[in-house]
Amino acid sequence: MIDQIKKFLEPLAQARLTDDEKEELRQTLFRRLNLNGAPAPSLTPSPYGFGFGRFFSALAQGRPAFLTAAVLVVGIFLGGGLSLAAEGSLPGGLLYPLKTKINEPLIGLLSPNPTAKIWWQTEVVNRRLVESEQLIAEVKTEPAAIQNLNRELNKQIAKIQNDLANLKTESGAAEGTTVSRNVSRSVNAKLETDLRHHKKSLADKPAANVKIIPQVEQLTRSVGEQADAVAKFGQPDAAATSSLENSMMMTPPPETITKPELAPAKR
């Protein structure tokens, strides 16, 4: 009898994603988790002419690595390498305003659509998080620098949530809701991943300057709270959570669910 049941369930046991679905899922997932690792634009001659076709195609897709490369190219022509140098600067550095007030907004302006702009903004959040870890390792870092960075981080995350809310409005009612729900979930999942990763790094990293320890502790707490907050954003209801601890919670399944009447199937 079990063989009979197995045979009956065979169509279900053979269900699979279509090739297109699998690819779409892969793309969405890898983009959400920032696993794409886009290669740098190639400047070697291509069969299509000047070799910029692939570069501009990736630019049109709004991929962050290409956007950064684009602004650096523009910046190099205009600023004689200052834009490039500014990319490595930290809060308090001479070129830091060029990085945050010119380079980053310019990349945002180059984004081909509002969704790509939001994805770029998540990269900006990641940059602030990386900067915070670098600052902590510097002996000369002052408490105010950590406090300012914490403030900027919170502002940037609030901006992303605001832009996600506006995305729904701009796209129109029904369609926009579906599109923005998916974008919101993906963006917030990426934010949560980055925030939790950096929270762990901040907690593990000792501050090079003892004066900044209270500010670093405050920053670490704040990053954790933001991770918890974004985990709830973009969910259908406020009670949902995407944290691993909750997903791993072993609670017994409900005894019954409402079952529809089985309609007799006819061939």
Place this chain on the structure above:
Amino acid sequence: MNKDKDKKNEFRQIYEEWADPIFRHCYARTSDREQAKDLAQETFVHFWNYLRGAEAVRSAKSLLYRIANNLVIDYYRKHKAVPMSSFAPEDQTIDPGHDPTEERYRQDDLKRALAAVEQLAAPYRQVITMRLVDNLSPAEIAAILQESENAVSIRLHRGLKKLRELLAQQNHD
């Protein structure tokens, strides 16, 4: 940096190997193809979060099924009823190489299979799906659900009995 790169490569391989099985598990549990894709995606997101923070993952298979199971349970809590309208075999791509009539029979068989497991109470549907759709052994199911093998076997036995009754009723109709 190399460690991070290794983890990314590991994750990519795990995705290629387990995307279909995890999707299939979610589909059998929810009867909703789109929802199953969403749940499968969430499963891999959670898995990646875990992989990044952990030194090593002993069993990717076990962890993926455990995460998927818990996400399905969360889904049940939010969606008390799974309506028959959630069946959407029509939106599956029909392979142009297959005889359309044959494809239609396959879709009908799939529909009947889904309808049958949907009739089962959630605890039975859970273990029947894992045993007969996912092809997991009772020991593997016990490890995933963190229950004893004995408890899993009893539930499987009862679930199979219920499924037999449903099929008998279907054949009678």
